[in-house]
Amino acid sequence: xxxxxxxxxxxxxxxxxxxxxxxxxxxxxxxxxxxxxxxxxxxxxxxxxxxxxxxxxxxxxxxxxxxxxxxxxxxxxxxxxxxxxxxxxxxxxxxxxxxxxxxxxxxxxxxxxxxxxxxxxxxxxxxxxxxxxxxxxxxxxxxxxxxxxxxxxxxxxxxxxxxxxxxxxxxxxxxxxxxxxxxxxxxxxxxxxxxxxxxxxxxxxxxxxxxxxxxxxxxxxxxxxxxxxxxxxxxxxxxxxxxxxxxxxxxxxxxxxxxxxxxxxxxxxxxxxxxxxxxxxxxxxxxxxxxxxxxxxxxxxxxxxxxxxxxxxxxxxx
Amino acid sequence: xxxxxxxxxxxxxxxxxxxxxxxxxxxxxxxxxxxxxxxxxxxxxxxxxxxxxxxxxxxxxxxxxxxxxxxxxxxxxxxxxxxxxxxxxxxxxxxxxxxxxxxxxxxxxxxxxxxxxxxxxxxxxxxxxxxxxxxxxxxxxxxxxxxxxxxxxxxxxxxxxxxxxxxxxxxxxxxxxxxxxxxxxxxxxxxxxxxxxxxxx
Numbered sequence: 001x002x003x004x005x006x007x008x009x010x011x012x013x014x015x016x017x018x019x020x021x022x023x024x025x026x027x028x029x030x031x032x033x034x035x036x037x038x039x040x041x042x043x044x045x046x047x048x049x050x051x052x053x054x055x056x057x058x059x060x061x062x063x064x065x066x067x068x069x070x071x072x073x074x075x076x077x078x079x080x081x082x083x084x085x086x087x088x089x090x091x092x093x094x095x096x097x098x099x100x101x102x103x104x105x106x107x108x109x110x111x112x113x114x115x116x117x118x119x120x121x122x123x124x125x126x127x128x129x130x131x132x133x134x135x136x137x138x139x140x141x142x143x144x145x146x147x148x149x150x151x152x153x154x155x156x157x158x159x160x161x162x163x164x165x166x167x168x169x170x171x172x173x174x175x176x177x178x179x180x181x182x183x184x185x186x187x188x189x190x191x192x193x194x195x196x197x198x199x200x201x202x203x204x205x206x207x208x209x210x211x212x213x214x215x216x217x218x219x220x221x222x223x224x225x226x227x228x229x230x231x232x233x234x235x236x237x238x239x240x241x242x243x244x245x246x247x248x249x250x251x252x253x254x255x256x257x258x259x260x261x262x263x264x265x266x267x268x269x270x271x272x273x274x275x276x277x278x279x280x281x282x283x284x285x286x287x288x289x290x291x292x293x294x295x296x297x298x299x300x301x302x303x304x305x306x307x308x309x310x311x312x313x314x315x316x317x318x
Numbered sequence: 319x320x321x322x323x324x325x326x327x328x329x330x331x332x333x334x335x336x337x338x339x340x341x342x343x344x345x346x347x348x349x350x351x352x353x354x355x356x357x358x359x360x361x362x363x364x365x366x367x368x369x370x371x372x373x374x375x376x377x378x379x380x381x382x383x384x385x386x387x388x389x390x391x392x393x394x395x396x397x398x399x400x401x402x403x404x405x406x407x408x409x410x411x412x413x414x415x416x417x418x419x420x421x422x423x424x425x426x427x428x429x430x431x432x433x434x435x436x437x438x439x440x441x442x443x444x445x446x447x448x449x450x451x452x453x454x455x456x457x458x459x460x461x462x463x464x465x466x467x468x469x470x471x472x473x474x475x476x477x478x479x480x481x482x483x484x485x486x487x488x489x490x491x492x493x494x495x496x497x498x499x500x501x502x503x504x505x506x507x508x509x510x511x512x513x514x515x516x517x518x519x
Contacts (some may be wrong), residue, residue: 039328039359039367049359052335053352057418061357063370064415070380104372141408158404161387165406167431246427255413268325 069255080265087272102283112294130175137164176236190225216307235264320482321396330477337469344468345457351421351436373419373437381411397439409432438465499503
């Protein structure tokens with residue numbers, strides 16, 4: 001009979017008995033089984049048979065999940081990602097035009113406080129550069145064909161998209177290492193506490209003169225950290241599944257990995273625009289910290305008052 | 319304009335793998351790649367049925383819909399072909415294809431699959447018809463010579479049919495009508511064949 005796992009086989013036998021089909025003569029059953037409706041039904045459900053072909057999953061006639069993958073990728077993730085990225089960019093542009101840069105309330109004191117060690121900065125910029133390369137190449141792989149092929153012409157497009165794929169596949173694993181290193185190194189700063197709750201209730205103080213208290217990391221930075229940790233690990237793990245197909249994972253595994261990878265990356269890319277905005281043109285003095293490692297006292301007092309007091313307390317004790 | 323289709327009459331397929339061999343030979347397909355394969359369901363059991371499968375040249379081809387480089391194109395005859403110069407070997411066509419048609423010559427780490435290869439309906443690729451470049455990348459272009467795919471032409475039981483969808487289905491429909499008759503549409507007269515299709519095994 002049909003190759004079906006044993007619990008469902010019992011059900012099938014029961015169903016056949018109750019339907020009276022079991023009373024059919026053996027020769028009738030044979031004819032029904034031979035390329036009949038029953039046969040095509042199991043083939044349609046992805047039944048596998050024997051073949052001389054040594055390729056992976058060669059015995060399966062119909063890859064049932066392929067159409068589902070296509071549907072989710074093409075009908076949902078592709079448009080949703082475009083809206084998420086375009087929407088975030090538009091919101092940030094509107095915000096910048098309406099509210100503008102968050103200035104320092106008081107003049108700089110000229111006294112610098114060390115915020116990021118050299119290793120922190122090296123780690124941050126390695127991950128950041130890899131993130132941008134992976135985002136550009138990944139977005140090209142998802143959206144490039146809609147406009148880049150006509151814009152570049154076939155020959156240039158072929159070289160560009162091949163470069164994207166190679167960059168994505170070879171730099172991806174380096175990003176995994178960099179991100180994991182960053183998570184381990186920074187997790188101690190990023191556990192939520194009561195201060196963060198108040199910070200969120202005051203909307204992070206992004207509008208107006210309010211300055212909610214914050215420690216070394218504020219609530220928003222912690223959200224970005226945990227987004228990178230949770231979604232980032234999903235993206236990294238699914239990326240490795242796709243990158244190392246040589247371990248023989250089946251198509252269905254790679255379809256699911258691809259959906260998680262695309263959806264997760266698009267969320268991270270959209271969120272990264274917020275991070276980049278706040279860290280550059282959005283906040284006066286923010287980029288200095290990650291560029292030089294040092295921030296001005298005024299900046300520290302305004303954005304991370306609790307951390308500033310902690311540092312001051314420590315240095316006065318010394 | 320014709321609409322090219324394959325049809326495998328599974329009641330006739332005897333799993334000889336002649337189509338696989340014909341394809342391999344005609345197109346000089348790379349090692350590790352099989353553009354066509356024969357799958358047997360219920361092998362060795364009553365109701366054993368074999369079917370030969372390759373690219374089905376779908377009207378709404380999933381490979382075409384998901385390809386990130388847009389390397390696929392459909393000819394006026396409905397044959398789905400691809401441009402290997404644009405292929406980056408990402409494997410998406412393989413994820414999407416219902417029939418497992420797209421094949422890759424390599425399976426190395428970092429997604430190094432090489433350029434995708436699949437059945438071309440013996441219609442080559444985008445290069446000039448029957449040029450050495452086309453032959454090296456895609457194999458034969460029998461369609462340009464007015465011939466049908468080698469697999470179907472070589473099929474010993476004429477289980478595998480290839481050609482215009484209307485003609486292929488006419489042949490199959492005629493077979494279905496005559497099935498259950500003495501010669502089961504294996505011959506034109508009732509006398510010249512020893513095989514009796516009404517005789518159940």
